[in-house]
Amino acid sequence: MTPPLASVALFFFVAVTAAVAKTDRADVEALNVLFTSMNKPSKLDGWKADGGDPCDDDDEWKGIECSGSSVTEIDLSGLDLTGSLGYQLSGLKSVTKFDVSGNKLSGEIPYALPPNLVKLNLQGNAFTGGVPYSISQMSDLETLNVANNHLSGQLTDMFSHLPKLSKVDLSSNRFSGNLPQSFQYLSGLKTLNLEGNQFSGHIDILAKLDLDDLNLQNNKFTGWIPSKLKDIDSLKTDGNQWSSGSAPPGMMKGSSAGSSSSGGSDSGINGFAIGALVIAVLLVAVILLSVLARKRSSPVSSHYYMDESGRTSSVEMQSLEKSTSMDCKTPPAVPRKSMNDNEFENKLNNSRRILDPISMVSYSSSDLQAATSSWHSSRLIGQGTIGRVYKAKYAGGQVLAVKKCDPLSFSGSSDFMEIVNGISKLRHPSICEIVGYCSEPGLYMMVYEYQMxxxxxxxxxxxxxxxxxxxxxxxxxxxxxxxQALEYLHETCSPPVIHKNVKSSNVLLDADLNPHLGDCGLAFFYDDPNESLGPGYSAPECARPSGYTMKSDVYSFAVVMLELLTGRKAYDSSKPKTQQSLVKFVTPQLHDMDALGELADPGLHGLYPPKSLSRYADVIARCVQADPEFRPSMSEVSQELTGCVQRSDSDRRMGGGLYSASQRSDMSDW
Structure with missing residues (x-):
């Protein structure tokens, strides 16, 4: 009887301990993960990798301040800490100050930061990647300091809703590109330090700010410095490529603010005129060549052409499963751009035939094990039908995603390589790209691009x-x-590829929030789509596994569209029974504009063009029809959504911008 009694006693001890703990459990768990991610430093007195009570006076944790049962401040500056920040900081909902400056922390700044920060200081570490987009929602943020790291890339437009942000320090990194247009909305910004980066373009946007301290030194800015900036108390502009000719009205010459000179007063104007003439000539030449090319070229078979006007109807077929004979036409590689780029849909519609497969890297298991910290739980980023996915980080800064497959999923290395070779032929900007693999006895892994x-x-x-x-x-x-990723799989690949696992957890977002569909080419493993998809995504015909077709993918895609529309999960057992299935709850209301306004995600704050919302809902209604024959093909869906985007862009160019729900009655002609 002793072991059972001991177990009961232990249970009650744990229960009582949890009941009397002073600190919120979510805060404790977040700090446990942070401590582990920083390699459990001994200098953090009181910290634990599991449990603890940092808000209890008898269990004081170094650098932690509390108010009641909530952690409110974390100050770990200058402690020579290593490791990373982990993945669970978003659980610290009461933290207003987070300071880990002056350490040796590395890796990417996690997207999951404390959501209600007032002061964020990550200065003087070795962080890589970019500034996480989650900062855009920190409406109380006053100080953002990420100086002296290894951050790079172009800043995303994330500053539209940060009215309290007064100090931004991005100095001594590797940021590049133009300044984001959303800078103009930083009405409270007083200090901006951009020194020591590779920013380029003009700085006109800064003239809209009421700055006291501006440091632009040692970048690649061009053009003239707005005259309004002369009134700034502290202005530093050396080390850029300011224009030296006569400044347009309202501007001052960069040389008068410490900029370099590169010619006489007329050289800038003459250079501009010559440049404009050259551009005009080139434009005419391009138009003439384009016309001649169209006249000389023969019609392209719709089977090989991805433009929306030349689509063939979809051909229903059974899942490709384990075929290596796929012949997929591949769009040309395009640079990753922000989702706000007006040419996004045009880039994705261009394609050409490429027969050579992607060159993949063969990784050793020991290499991947080292890059994932021996498959540490802190590196686990997902779990699917055939295995777990880990984040792999290399000393040079490269980050990859490794799908560690269940060895029982394959009959041997030849079986595994057959699958990998098939996946390598799937090449589309909106499909997760496989870049390598590991095939060793009993060890099968697929290596993909990592989406931050x-x-x-x-x-x-x-x-x-x-x-x-x-x-x-x-x-x-x-x-x-x-x-467009599904359209590529269904209508461009030959034979067509059915996905069988379309859901929001298989859509990954890169730094600019571009989508990348994962698990493509793995339909062989989804014998029962109901099981792999989970509740809420399966089409009615999926009650019979053999009944799954491409139109079943269309249904699952529509559920993802519903998630984007409403912010709700595909299936939520915490909701009233009539609302648990998102499709069943929302479908009857898709043609009711007033109901749609109520269903729209509160995170939108009512900001959407009502006509676009209605058109979007119409697409969903067609895709979730019970009879798969009546659902549209993915090329039809792509065309309709492309139209929505083009209308939105056109509306914005006309000065319309976004409209709130209260303005719906004024937009009936949109």
Missing amino acids: NGSLYEFLHLSDDYSRPLTWDTRVRIALGIA
């Missing part, structure tokens, strides 16, 4: 409004990207 913003499911559902900084335009573009 995680899955769409996490973005929409895990942290309430904080995790959904998605404008209506961005949501439509995400839906469009997924649609």
Whole structure:
């Protein structure tokens, strides 16, 4: 009887301990993960990798301040800490100050930061990647300091809703590209330090700010410095490529603010005129060549042409499963651009035939084990039907995603390589690209590009409004990207490829919130789509596994569209019974504009063009029809969503911008 009694006693001890703990459990768990991610440093007195009570006076943790049962401040500056920040900081909902400056922390700045920060200081570490988009939702943020790291890339437009932000320090990194247009909305900004980066373009946007301290030194800025900036108390502009000719009205010459000179007063004007003439000549030449090319070229078979006007109807077929004879036409590689880029849909519609497969890297298991910290739980980023997915990080800064497959899923290395070779032929900007593999006895792994913003499911559902900084335009573009990936699989690959696992957790978002559909080419493993998809995504015909067709993918895609529209999960057992299935709850209301306004994600704050919302809902209604024969093909869906994006862009260019729900009655002609 002793062991059972001991077990009961232990249970009650744990229960009582949890009941009397002073600190909120979510805060404790977040700090446990942070401690482990920083390699459990001994200098953090009181910290634990599991449990603890940091807000209890008898269990004081170094650098932690509390108010009641909530952690409110974390100050770990200058402690020579190593490791990373982990993945669970978003659980610290009461933390207003987070300071880990002056350490040796590395890796990417996690998307999951404390959501209600007032002061964020990550200065003087070795962080890589970019500034996470989650910062865009920190409406109380006053100080943002990421100086002296290894951050790079172009800043995303994330500053539209940060009215309290007064100090921004991005100095001594590797940022590049133009300044984001959303800088103009930083009405409270007083200090901006951009020194020591590779920013380029003009700085006109800064003239809209009421700055006291501006440091632009040692970048690649061009043009003239706005005259309004002369009134700034502290202005530093050396080390750029300012124009030296006569400044336009309202500007002052860069040389008068410490900029370099490169010629006489007329050289800038003459250079501009010559440049304009050259551009005009080139434009005429391009137009003439384009006309001649169209006249000389023969019609392209719709089987090989991805433009929306030349689609063939979809051919229903059984799943490709384990075929290596796929012949997929591949769009040319395009640079990753922000979802706000007006040419997004045009880039994705261009394609050409490429027969050579992607060159993949063969990784050793020991190499991948080292890059994932021996498959540490802190590196686990997902789990699917055939295995777990880990984040692999290399000393040079490269980050990859490794799908560690269940060895029982394959009959041997030849079986595994057959699958991998098939996946390598799937090449589309909105499909997760496989870049390598590991095939050793009993060890089978697939290596993919890593997408820093995680899955769409996490973005929409895990942290309430904080995790959904998605404008209506961005949501439509995400839906469009997924649609075009499925269109490519269904109608461009020969034979067609059925996905069988379309859901928001399989849509990954990169740094600019571009979507990438995962698990493509793995349909062989989804014998029962109901089981792999989970509740809420399966079409009615999936009650019979053999009944799954391409039109079943269309249904599942529509459920993802519903998630983007409503912010709700595909199936939520915490809701009243009539609302648990998203499709069953929303479908009857898709043609009721007033009901749609109520169903729209609160994270949108009512900001959407009502006509676009209605058109979007119409697409969903067609895709979730009970009879698969009546559902549209993915090329039809892509075309309709492309139209939505183009209309939105056209509306914005006309000065319309986004409209709130209260303005619907004024937009009936849109």
